[in-house]
Amino acid sequence: MNHTQQPPPADLPAIDWFRHPALRPDLDSRAAAAAHQAQLTKPAGSLGRLEALALRLAALQGRPRPRVEQVQIAVFAADHGVAAAGVSAFPQAVTAQMLLNMAKGGAAISVLARHLDADLDLVDLGLATPAPTHLAIRSTPIAPGSANLAQGPALTMAQLQQALGAGHAAVLRARAAETDLFIGGEMGIGNSTAATALACALLDQPAAALTGPGTGLDAAGVARKRAVIEQALALHRNGLGDPMAALARLGGLEIAALAGAYITCARSGLPALVDGFISSAAALAAVRLCPGAGDWLLLSHASAEPGHRAMVTALAAVGTEAPLLDLGMRLGEGSGAAMALPLLRLACALHNEMATFTSAGVAAADADA
Amino acid sequence: MNHTQQPPPADLPAIDWFRHPALRPDLDSRAAAAAHQAQLTKPAGSLGRLEALALRLAALQGRPRPRVEQVQIAVFAADHGVAAAGVSAFPQAVTAQMLLNMAKGGAAISVLARHLDADLDLVDLGLATPAPTHLAIRSTPIAPGSANLAQGPALTMAQLQQALGAGHAAVLRARAAETDLFIGGEMGIGNSTAATALACALLDQPAAALTGPGTGLDAAGVARKRAVIEQALALHRNGLGDPMAALARLGGLEIAALAGAYITCARSGLPALVDGFISSAAALAAVRLCPGAGDWLLLSHASAEPGHRAMVTALAAVGTEAPLLDLGMRLGEGSGAAMALPLLRLACALHNEMATFTSAGVAAADADA
Numbered sequence: 066m067n068h069t070q071q072p073p074p075a076d077l078p079a080i081d082w083f084r085h086p087a088l089r090p091d092l093d094s095r096a097a098a099a100a101h102q103a104q105l106t107k108p109a110g111s112l113g114r115l116e117a118l119a120l121r122l123a124a125l126q127g128r129p130r131p132r133v134e135q136v137q138i139a140v141f142a143a144d145h146g147v148a149a150a151g152v153s154a155f156p157q158a159v160t161a162q163m164l165l166n167m168a169k170g171g172a173a174i175s176v177l178a179r180h181l182d183a184d185l186d187l188v189d190l191g192l193a194t195p196a197p198t199h200l201a202i203r204s205t206p207i208a209p210g211s212a213n214l215a216q217g218p219a220l221t222m223a224q225l226q227q228a229l230g231a232g233h234a235a236v237l238r239a240r241a242a243e244t245d246l247f248i249g250g251e252m253g254i255g256n257s258t259a260a261t262a263l264a265c266a267l268l269d270q271p272a273a274a275l276t277g278p279g280t281g282l283d284a285a286g287v288a289r290k291r292a293v294i295e296q297a298l299a300l301h302r303n304g305l306g307d308p309m310a311a312l313a314r315l316g317g318l319e320i321a322a323l324a325g326a327y328i329t330c331a332r333s334g335l336p337a338l339v340d341g342f343i344s345s346a347a348a349l350a351a352v353r354l355c356p357g358a359g360d361w362l363l364l365s366h367a368s369a370e371p372g373h374r375a376m377v378t379a380l381a382a383v384g385t386e387a388p389l390l391d392l393g394m395r396l397g398e399g400s401g402a403a404m405a406l407p408l409l410r411l412a413c414a415l416h417n418e419m420a421t422f423t424s425a426g427v428a429a430a431d432a433d434a
Numbered sequence: 435m436n437h438t439q440q441p442p443p444a445d446l447p448a449i450d451w452f453r454h455p456a457l458r459p460d461l462d463s464r465a466a467a468a469a470h471q472a473q474l475t476k477p478a479g480s481l482g483r484l485e486a487l488a489l490r491l492a493a494l495q496g497r498p499r500p501r502v503e504q505v506q507i508a509v510f511a512a513d514h515g516v517a518a519a520g521v522s523a524f525p526q527a528v529t530a531q532m533l534l535n536m537a538k539g540g541a542a543i544s545v546l547a548r549h550l551d552a553d554l555d556l557v558d559l560g561l562a563t564p565a566p567t568h569l570a571i572r573s574t575p576i577a578p579g580s581a582n583l584a585q586g587p588a589l590t591m592a593q594l595q596q597a598l599g600a601g602h603a604a605v606l607r608a609r610a611a612e613t614d615l616f617i618g619g620e621m622g623i624g625n626s627t628a629a630t631a632l633a634c635a636l637l638d639q640p641a642a643a644l645t646g647p648g649t650g651l652d653a654a655g656v657a658r659k660r661a662v663i664e665q666a667l668a669l670h671r672n673g674l675g676d677p678m679a680a681l682a683r684l685g686g687l688e689i690a691a692l693a694g695a696y697i698t699c700a701r702s703g704l705p706a707l708v709d710g711f712i713s714s715a716a717a718l719a720a721v722r723l724c725p726g727a728g729d730w731l732l733l734s735h736a737s738a739e740p741g742h743r744a745m746v747t748a749l750a751a752v753g754t755e756a757p758l759l760d761l762g763m764r765l766g767e768g769s770g771a772a773m774a775l776p777l778l779r780l781a782c783a784l785h786n787e788m789a790t791f792t793s794a795g796v797a798a799a800d801a802d803a
Contacts, residue, residue, distance in 0.1 A: 173481065420538070
């Protein structure tokens with residue numbers, strides 16, 4: 066019995082549903098987990114962050130013995146009008162090509178999901194090129210990509226509501242599959258530009274502070290990208306005070322879907338493991354919209370994208386778990402979160418399966434040591 | 435066909451066998467792996483250290499498609515005479531109790547080995563209390579623990595040879611099981627004192643620079659431990675110039691076995707994933723004894739024990755892979771290495787199973803980006 070979980074609405078929520086507070090973690094389950102953990106046959110604290118992770122998952126899942134067996138990875142794909150400004154090292158057709166590659170099992174996230182026995186939920190939210198057809202792709206296009214954020218709002222408020230709802234629906238599917246942990250991923254040529262612009266707005270930072278090479282721009286490309294973001298921030302400067310407006314003006318369909326998914330997790334009681342730079346921008350929007358959502362988010366890794374550090378700091382300030390890995394990854398797709406998944410699983414296994422001092426007949430630490 | 439691997443001698447090697455150079459990694463396999471990696475459907479470099487890990491394993495395993503399926507975790511248990519000086523938070527009987535706990539499946543390393551489908555090879559090298567009897571424990575005692583290193587040499591040279599040989603024999607067993615990767619672990623109340631003293635000798639550092647709380651000493655306990663190590667360094671000061679002598683005077687049976695195992699890996703062509711503080715002290719001895727051994731070692735994690743940082747720096751200088759995880763762990767048993775194992779496995783899976791740009795019909799990066 067998990068008393069913290071509540072079913073979210075089954076229909077497309079009104080946009081203001083995403084502004085309501087998150088559930089509170091279950092401190093009774095956490096306390097029971099801590100009492101159990103203190104009896105395990107190891108020096109107190111010697112498993113480091115694995116111990117804190119087990120307690121956190123206990124509080125989030127509302128059970129003293131947390132588990133991360135059933136995992137759903139939802140990857141949201143969408144195109145970005147800003148790609149026309151030459152902000153990516155890859156042509157825009159790659160969004161659709163990579164979505165098909167994911168469906169066929171050849172992308173990084175496909176390989177990882179297979180090896181981790183996680184369900185992969187591929188969602189096409191709107192591509193600028195002909196959409197791939199494959200049984201494994203859920204085709205629910207909202208628009209043929211977002212509009213160019215340097216020339217106007219990326220999304221209308223109606224598109225934003227649909228994109229938030231697409232994230233909400235993915236979490237409904239995850240809950241129906243009795244998922245223990247939600248992972249979001251994304252694919253969208255140009256989306257590091259949108260994520261950077263959104264983060265600049267939410268963190269009140271200039272473009273120069275957060276712009277990086279994304280998938281592999283050279284110095285001239287980074288300069289061009291920074292100029293595009295500066296242009297967008299100037300264009301929208303009077304419309305960024307509300308995080309919902311910032312998400313519409315500077316985000317994208319898949320970024321909004323990730324934010325909607327995180328908020329739905331936080332409002333219905335499901336922990337979410339956050340991937341890298343793009344996902345963290347969505348997480349920033351989520352915690353600004355939904356008070357308390359930070360409790361439900363765990364950062365999986367520190368991205369190689371330089372602007373990620375500022376996002377991590379801001380998310381940590383609202384209770385998000387600090388990154389678990391720092392491997393210089395910058396791929397997206399949910400791949401960094403997938404890499405961190407075994408750490409959570411093994412943290413639970415240790416918590417649940419280690420012997421206690423009493424059961425194993427092992428002496429505890431000397432009282433006078 | 436793995437041309438870099440060579441069978442080590444089947445009998446107990448003479449002590450000087452451990453001073454001979456390591457094999458060289460196979461650069462042809464590395465180059466073939468790099469050519470393959472460049473074709474995978476991801477931006478170049480976007481998998482960060484996972485890419486470098488796959489290439490390193492390719493070079494060490496002598497195959498362009500590395501794998502880390504079969505894994506052997508050898509845990510060496512031994513007692514330490516220096517425990518009489520009150521340098522641990524736990525009574526000495528815990529060494530034997532925890533070895534039995536490992537055999538029964540209740541220790542952290544038991545849980546991890548089970549979930550990771552790794553073989554666990556438990557080796558009793560000499561306990562001060564009655565040895566536990568269990569089918570899963572290989573009982574090959576060399577002495578009832580080492581002598582008190584603060585009062586004389588911890589090991590005789592004959593004991594050292596036997597302990598190095600026990601590590602050698604464990605790697606022979608791993609090779610017979612067609613192991614892809616060797617992990618060493620240890621259990622021994624008092625062994626962070628021995629490891630610290632040995633590291634001080636090998637790194638030419640004072641006790642104050644490297645001494646920490648181990649399994650959980652309070653400030654008074656750390657001060658007592660530091661004084662014991664200072665006493666030992668003073669006593670042996672004229673006998674520490676040769677790393678073999680330092681290992682005998684300040685090490686311990688399980689520390690020497692780990693050093694012997696790492697050297698046997700390096701001399702026979704098997705990569706080894708190194709655990710934390712105690713294992714790194716053994717690794718330091720190994721790289722000082724066996725030129726080139728650092729190439730064959732991968733550090734799994736940064737230990738919470740403060741002196742580990744200096745060891746990591748010294749090992750990195752001879753080519754050892756930098757720590758993959760930094761989770762504040764300080765348990766030993768091989769548990770940190772076990773936690774990092776999924777990273778290696780997934781790095782290999784990505785390298786071996788991702789689609790190429792050509793096979794997936796995905797456009798590569800723009801040439802002019």
